[in-house]
Structures are given as structure tokens and as C-alpha cells.
Amino acid sequence: xxxxxxxxxxxxxxxxxxxxxxxxxxxRCAPLVDRLIVAVLRNAGKQPLFTAEERVExxxxxxxxMANVEVDCFDGLLVEYARRRxxxxxxxxxxxxxxxxxxxxMALMNRRLAPEIETVFMMAGExxxxxxxxxxxxxxxxxxxxxxxxxxxxxxxxxxxxPVRPPSxxxxxxxxx
Ligand code: PNS
Numbered sequence: 332x333x334x335x336x337x338x339x340x341x342x343x344x345x346x347x348x349x350x351x352x353x354x355x356x357x358x359r360c361a362p363l364v365d366r367l368i369v370a371v372l373r374n375a376g377k378q379p380l381f382t383a384e385e386r387v388e389x390x391x392x393x394x395x396x397m398a399n400v401e402v403d404c405f406d407g408l409l410v411e412y413a414r415r416r417x418x419x420x421x422x423x424x425x426x427x428x429x430x431x432x433x434x435x436x437m438a439l440m441n442r443r444l445a446p447e448i449e450t451v452f453m454m455a456g457e458x459x460x461x462x463x464x465x466x467x468x469x470x471x472x473x474x475x476x477x478x479x480x481x482x483x484x485x486x487x488x489x490x491x492x493x494p495v496r497p498p499s500x501x502x503x504x505x506x507x508x
Contacts, residue, residue, distance in 0.1 A: 334508075336363040336419075337366060337417070338364045338365045338404075338419065339364065339365060339368065339416060339417050339418040339419060339420070340360060340363075340364045340366070340367050340368070340419075340420035340421070340422050340423065340451070341367045341368045341409070341412065341413045341416060341418040341420070341421055341437070342356070342357065342367060342368070342369045342370065342421075342422040342423075343370045343372060343379070343405070343409050343412075343421065343423075344369075344370075344371070344372065344460070345371070345372055345379060345386075346369070346371050346389075346390055346464070346466065346487045347379040347380055347381055347386060347388045347464050347468075347480065348380070348381055348385075348386060348389050348464055348467075348488065348489065349386070349389050349390045349393055349464075349481070349482070349485060350389055350459070350462050350463070350464055350467055350480060350481050350485075351459060351462070351479065351480055351481060351482070352424065352426070352456065352459030352460075352462040352463075353424070353425050354393055354427075354454050354482070355455065355456040355458075355459055356422070356424045356453055356455065356456075357369060357394060357397070357400060358397075359453060359456075360422050360453060360474060361397055361399055361400050363460055364399070364420065365399060366399050366400075366401065367399060367400045367401070367420065367422070368402075368403055368416055369390055369394065369400065369401070369403070369472065370404065370405045370409075370412060371383055371386045371390065371402070371403070371404040371405070372404070372405065372406075372409075373404050373405065373406045377454050378492070380468060380492060381488070381492070384402045384404075385488070386404075387402050387403070387404050389482075389484065389485050389488065390402040392482075392484060393482045393484075393485070402404045403416075408444065409421065409441060410441050410444045410445035410448055413445070413448055414445065414448070419447070419448060419449065419450065420448070420449055420450075420451050421438075421441060421448060421449070421450045421451065422450075422452075422453065423437070423438070423450060423451075423452055423453075424452070424453055424454070424455045425452050425453070425454055425455065426455040426459070426460045426461070426462070426463075427460060432503065434450075437450075437453050438450035438452075438453055441466065459480075462480055467481055467489070468489065468493060471486075471489045471490060471493050471495075472493045472495065472496055473495065473496065474495040499506045
């Protein structure tokens with residue numbers, strides 16, 4: 332009997348922080364593969380709000396209990412990381428047509444670099460098709476409600492890190508709320 336090759340997928344991203352949209356994708360992909368590695372990019376060009384360790388920790392607590400899901404962080408080329416981890420699939424979520432161009436560029440570049448690794452796209456759950464980590468941070472910083480969009484422990488961390496900014500006081504021509 333020949334040993335069957337395990338199907339390993341890497342789901343890379345900034346996850347700054349993880350949202351319920353990411354978790355929805357993880358939940359739907361995990362049953363399709365033997366192992367799903369959620370890989371947090373350590374040094375994104377953009378300055379993240381949370382350190383890689385904090386982002387990993389939030390993801391680990393949100394995915395605890397999912398037996399075939401692992402959370403890790405990586406640096407450098409994604410495809411090199413995927414090769415090191417024995418992955419044959421890269422998972423990315425698509426929310427709207429506006430995501431497509433960026434995702435296509437990345438998928439084609441990654442295919443050129445590593446033709447043996449396939450990028451697989453999953454549609455974001457419709458309830459999360461408008462959701463992004465960037466918008467969640469903006470809403471929190473302005474005192475808006477993000478419950479149901481991120482796990483409760485992530486919401487608490489966001490509130491700690493991003494105290495509500497008071498209106499600037501500059502009122503000429505604006506209505507301060
Ligand atoms: O959540 P994001 O910020 O959209 O994720 C982007 C990510 C991490 C998938 C992308 O920036 C990436 O893969 N970075 C690693 C560097 C790399 O391999 N670059 C070439 C890929 S085209």
C-alpha cells in the first residue's frame with residue numbers, strides 16, 4: 332500500500348487583525364484539506380497595528396478546537412514558505428470584483444515562481460463581503476460598533492489599542508458627532 336500524500340494548504344495574509352470573514356473562510360476550507368496552515372506575514376510593508384505574535388495569538392485562540400488548522404508566521408517569499416511546509420495549495424478569499432486584479436497578479440506571480448503550487452480562491456461569505464481588517468480598525472477608532480464582525484477577544488484588543496479619537500474640535504463647515 333502506498334502512503335497517500337497529505338493535502339496541505341497555506342492561507343497567507345496580514346490578519347491585522349483576524350476578522351469573522353477570515354474565520355468563515357478557514358471554517359469552509361479546513362474540511363477540504365488534510366492540513367490548513369494559516370500563515371501570518373511578519374513584515375508587511377505596511378505598518379501593522381498588532382505584532383506578528385499578537386496576530387498569531389488572536390488567530391490561535393479563534394481557531395482553537397479546529398484539529399487540522401495550524402497558525403504560524405512567515406517572512407520572505409510565500410511560495411518558499413509553502414514549499415518548506417510541504418503545501419500544494421495557497422488559499423485566498425475573494426470578496427468583490429475589486430479584489431480580483433490584485434489576487435490575479437499575486438496568483439500568476441506565485442505560479443511563475445512555483446508552478447507546482449496551485450492558488451485556490453474561495454468566495455467570502457456574503458455576510459462578510461464588505462468586511463476588511465482596515466475598515467474594522469477605522470470604525471473602532473471612531474467609536475463604531477464592530478460586534479459580529481470580529482471575535483469578542485479581538486474586539487476587546489482593538490478597543491485597548493485604538494482608544495476612540497475625540498472629534499478634532501475643528502467645526503468650521505463640519506458637523507461634529
Ligand atoms: O492580507 P494581505 O495583506 O492581502 O496578504 C498579502 C500576502 C501576505 C498574501 C502577500 O503580501 C504575500 O504573499 N507576501 C509575501 C511576499 C511574497 O511572496 N511576495 C510575492 C507574492 S506575489
